[in-house]
Amino acid sequence: MPWYSMIVIVLAASPLAQGGDPAPSILEGLRLPTLAAEARRAGVAEAGVRALLDRLRRGGVPADEAAWIVGEEVESVRTGAPTDQFGGFVRRQLEAGLRGRDLAEAIRAEHRTRRRGDAPGRPGREQDTLRPGGRRP
């Protein structure tokens, strides 16, 4: 092996050349407290936020997945879902044993259904919760 090849190999293995993995899941996990604060700011009761977080923690859901789930629920509230149902669907899915990708897919499907229900001219869950006269329970 030529001598300059040895130098290239050594330099490539040096600390200056070490980039490492960005660990996106840890960065996502850092968002969990912020998203919980956003849920409270969006009007979700303290008990509702804690109930979801407790269920996620007891279910062994890592912080990054929990952040994604809480973020989805906050978005759902912002688009009109009742605050008193915050996390209810997720808790039921966790109790049914869903985790990881299956849980994420179930949540996405549920939110797609909610959004379709919100579309003008199509009856959906949001309208199902309305009492006669258009008032929410």
Add this chain to the structure above:
Amino acid sequence: MTARIRWGLTVGAVLVLAAGCTRSDAEADDTRHTADATRAASTPVDRAVAVARALHANPAATDSILSAHGLNRAGFDALMYDIASDSAWARAYAEAIR
């Protein structure tokens, strides 16, 4: 290529390597000192904010940053859950890292 040029390149490579190692050690020491100080007199929020800032500044050093703050992955998850579950802590954390 003359022996003098070859010698010069070799010495240069060694100097670059030495600089890399020195810088790396110095950064690790800084991280350790900062983390020790943070851990010694801090609330969970202070600790989480320090971790968050360090990770955002250097996401490639996840393991060493967590370890410098006395955390593994499970400990990190527990810290995030603890702060998220307390409304005052979550608000303070969100404002600090905004």
